[in-house]
Amino acid sequence: MEDTRTEAEAALDPAALAAALVRDYVADNVEALNRLPPETAAAVLAHLPRERAIDILDQADLDAAPDIVRLFPPNLAASLLTGMAADRAADVFRQIDEPARSELLSRLEPESSAAIRRLLVYPPNTAGSIMTTEFVSVPSSWTVGQALAHIRKVERTRETIYAIYVLDPSSRRLLRAVTLRRLIAAEPEAPILSAARPQEPITVTGLVDREEVARLFTKYDLLAVPVVDAAGHVLGIVTVDDVIDAILEESSEDVQKFGGMAAIEEPYLQIGFGYMIRKRAGWLCALFISEMLTASAMQSFQSELEKALVLSLFIPLIMSSGGNSGSQATSLLIRSLALRELHLGDWWRVAIRELPTGIVLGAILGVIGIARIALWQNLGFYDYGEHWVLVAITVGIALVGIVTFGSMAGSMLPFVLQRIGFDPASASAPFVATLVDVTGLVIYFGVATVILRGTLL
Numbered sequence: 001m002e003d004t005r006t007e008a009e010a011a012l013d014p015a016a017l018a019a020a021l022v023r024d025y026v027a028d029n030v031e032a033l034n035r036l037p038p039e040t041a042a043a044v045l046a047h048l049p050r051e052r053a054i055d056i057l058d059q060a061d062l063d064a065a066p067d068i069v070r071l072f073p074p075n076l077a078a079s080l081l082t083g084m085a086a087d088r089a090a091d092v093f094r095q096i097d098e099p100a101r102s103e104l105l106s107r108l109e110p111e112s113s114a115a116i117r118r119l120l121v122y123p124p125n126t127a128g129s130i131m132t133t134e135f136v137s138v139p140s141s142w143t144v145g146q147a148l149a150h151i152r153k154v155e156r157t158r159e160t161i162y163a164i165y166v167l168d169p170s171s172r173r174l175l176r177a178v179t180l181r182r183l184i185a186a187e188p189e190a191p192i193l194s195a196a197r198p199q200e201p202i203t204v205t206g207l208v209d210r211e212e213v214a215r216l217f218t219k220y221d222l223l224a225v226p227v228v229d230a231a232g233h234v235l236g237i238v239t240v241d242d243v244i245d246a247i248l249e250e251s252s253e254d255v256q257k258f259g260g261m262a263a264i265e266e267p268y269l270q271i272g273f274g275y276m277i278r279k280r281a282g283w284l285c286a287l288f289i290s291e292m293l294t295a296s297a298m299q300s301f302q303s304e305l306e307k308a309l310v311l312s313l314f315i316p317l318i319m320s321s322g323g324n325s326g327s328q329a330t331s332l333l334i335r336s337l338a339l340r341e342l343h344l345g346d347w348w349r350v351a352i353r354e355l356p357t358g359i360v361l362g363a364i365l366g367v368i369g370i371a372r373i374a375l376w377q378n379l380g381f382y383d384y385g386e387h388w389v390l391v392a393i394t395v396g397i398a399l400v401g402i403v404t405f406g407s408m409a410g411s412m413l414p415f416v417l418q419r420i421g422f423d424p425a426s427a428s429a430p431f432v433a434t435l436v437d438v439t440g441l442v443i444y445f446g447v448a449t450v451i452l453r454g455t456l457l
Helices: 001-009 014-021 024-032 040-048 050-059 067-071 074-081 086-094 098-106 110-120 144-157 178-185 210-220 240-258 275-300 302-307 309-338 346-378 388-419 427-453
Strands: 137-138 165-169 175-180 223-229 234-239
Touching: 014 024, 014 040, 014 110, 024 040, 024 050, 024 165, 040 050, 040 067, 050 067, 050 074, 050 165, 067 074, 074 086, 074 098, 074 110, 086 110, 086 137, 098 110, 137 144, 137 388, 144 178, 165 234, 175 178, 175 275, 210 240, 275 302, 275 427, 302 309, 302 427, 309 346, 309 388, 309 427, 346 388, 388 427
Parallel strands: 137 165
Antiparallel strands: 165 175, 223 234
């Protein structure tokens, strides 16, 4: 027992763990620290060389970075935050409450503190909130050789160098962007502008949504995009790794919303029980209350059910088919709207496509439903009664109407949500299914009333 305790203690010894981490890649260090409690992770980082600790804290995948920073002694926290990339440090500060945030900011070096404060001004999920202020810029009067010499001098103080931004010497306004590849290939004596492409650089403002930034990266195959103010001054740059992190986070939020719950940013195992309940209960209660309309719809057709109990056998089939078709259409439209393949004005084009699509899909399911009823009746698996043909026709026609309505409702709902200012991803699959369930019952019993009147009804 004593040997086991000694091994366990050694396994959690911060100094020993730090010595082991130094031999691995930073990404592997992050995975190892994510498996530890924040207290232990903070102690391990405190034993690492400063540069390695900064590299680890700079990784967006480090789950408990704000908690770890809060556990550091104030001087150590200030030292490490000063060395971090400004955008990553700003992400950490956003999750630290006042007055601890202001107190810690005051301990940073003035230049780092000012850069982080500028980033904290921008709302979350904007270009300004994910940009880095560490970029390379040179005046347009320089030569290629001077620019290369400048890069060698400042390289260690920059997060990354994908391009060099050429500024007007007097106004400091952005003129051109020169990729590092073109700069290296140019003659050292040539003017810096000779290495630039003739087109003006693609830029964004600080308040542009990060999804729009990601779209620009995809459209123009960018590695970085400058963030400028109204006068054309470069405030910072958004790099491709920042965009990838933003896309992954946005995708996670959309998946959670589409599953019928509020978005949660924290890793699953770090979510508190109460927080989990709050995030899931709201949507679940809203969907439950909505489903009560289904019960109300069935109650209104109680007499029809009493006269023709056979109709109740197909209610799950009817409801699920409409919900499935609606969910399909919703998922297609949410993706297209997110990628800007469609805009609000395209709603009528979508409606024109979804209407015949829903009819054909409904007809396919209707034929399958009729065939199933006929097969079961004739093979003796189940007796649907003397009017089984009419029951089969009712199911078939109802499926056409319900699947068509599901496709139309599922495709139009994202447009409606975007028009009123909501995220289209809020058109969750459960929400669409609930909407189609209620309407599906009305369509089903409406068709049954017309076809079975004078026979079963």
